[in-house]
Amino acid sequence: MNWDYWGWWILGLLLIVVEIFAPSSFFLWLGVAALxxxxxxxxxxxxxxxIEIALFAALSIIALLIGRRLFRPQRQTSDRPTLNKRGDQYLGRQFTLEAPIVNGVGWLHIGDSRWRVIGTDTPAGAQVTVTGVEGASLVVRPSKSEPQSSEHLI
Structure with missing residues (x-):
């Protein structure tokens, strides 16, 4: 069996075309090795x-390692890391409860939104501090000190 150079070139181009339809940067490097x-x-x-198969295997591994190292995703730091994490924006802030927390669950209005809150039973009008986020619920605890950034609710 003799597979000429053009067979490898066709395989390389086919693998690169597969990369276009299944972008993962995996088939690209196999295509480069085949070429x-x-x-x-x-x-x-x-x-x-x-020997050609062994070369393809070795060059595929080398191309994958080099490609992953050269084109690794760049992590960018954001000046607003909580932009799309609404609950995280309220961590550490204090609010006044409009309605009491009963059986560990209550509701809190922040701006134009209504949030489900989880915490110890607390009467209406008490100051609470947001300490965490669980899914779509804010975890709160009663505040001990005066609010630094409070929001009084109607």
Whole structure:
């Protein structure tokens, strides 16, 4: 069985096309390795197919490692890390309860939103501090000190 260089080039181009439809940056590097094996087979036409397969395997691993290292996603720091995490925006802030927390569950109005709150039973009008977020609920505890950033609710 003799697979000429053009077979490797076709395989390389097909793998790159697969990468276009399944973007994962995995098939791209396999395609690059196949194109490289095709280039080596063009220069050295006497290569036998087991060596070509071994070259493809080795070059695939090398291309994957180099590609992952060169094109790793860049982490960008944001000046507003809680922009799309509404509950996290309220961590540490104090609010006045409009209605009491009964059996560990209550409701709190913040701005134009109504939030479900979880915490110890607390009477209406008490100051609470947001200490965490559980799903779509704010975890609160009664405040001990005067509010620094309070919001009185209607």
């Amino acid at each position: 490289a094996v095709g280039g080596i087979a063009f220069v050295l036409p006497s290569l036998i197919w087991p």
